[in-house]
Amino acid sequence: MNYRNLEVYQLAVRFLPMTTKMIDRFPAGYASFADQMRRASLSVPLNIAEGSGKTGPADQRRFYAIARGSAMECGAIVDACFALGFIDQAARKQALDTLDSIVRILSKMCLSNRTKK
Numbered sequence: 487m488n489y490r491n492l493e494v495y496q497l498a499v500r501f502l503p504m505t506t507k508m509i510d511r512f513p514a515g516y517a518s519f520a521d522q523m524r525r526a527s528l529s530v531p532l533n534i535a536e537g538s539g540k541t542g543p544a545d546q547r548r549f550y551a552i553a554r555g556s557a558m559e560c561g562a563i564v565d566a567c568f569a570l571g572f573i574d575q576a577a578r579k580q581a582l583d584t585l586d587s588i589v590r591i592l593s594k595m596c597l598s599n600r601t602k603k
Contacts, residue, residue: 489538494591498531498553501560501584508564508581511572523563529556530588547596554592561585 489495505527509520530553537549561582568578 489535492534492538494553494588494595495531495534495538497584497588497591498534498557501530501581501588502527504577504581504584505560508567508573508577511567513572519563519566523560523567526556526559526563529553530560534592550592550595554589554596557585557588557592561589 505523509523512520533549533553533556537546537553540546540549564573564578564581564585567573568575573581
């Protein structure tokens with residue numbers, strides 16, 4: 487299970503507790519918002535793991551791209567949390583810095599897999 491050694495996977499797993507801390511700050515009435523955050527954040531490491539298990543580069547690219555899209559979605563949710571006053575600037579910066587690293591690495595992984603046949 488080599489996906490555990492991937493820096494991007496480790497970052498994605500490290501992002502999960504940040505998500506939980508944000509969700510814990512949501513006021514009543516935001517259950518669907520919290521659920522979306524849970525699903526998007528969990529999608530990142532799950533798709534990295536699944537992609538690393540694929541034998542063909544096209545399949546790998548597809549799952550890494552899905553993980554990248556979920557990380558981008560998480561970034562938008564973090565921005566919304568900040569705009570709604572659920573998190574402070576420090577929490578926002580920590581989350582977005584982590585997500586920026588995840589997206590950067592996944593982008594490179596998608597591009598590097600394009601040249602493999």
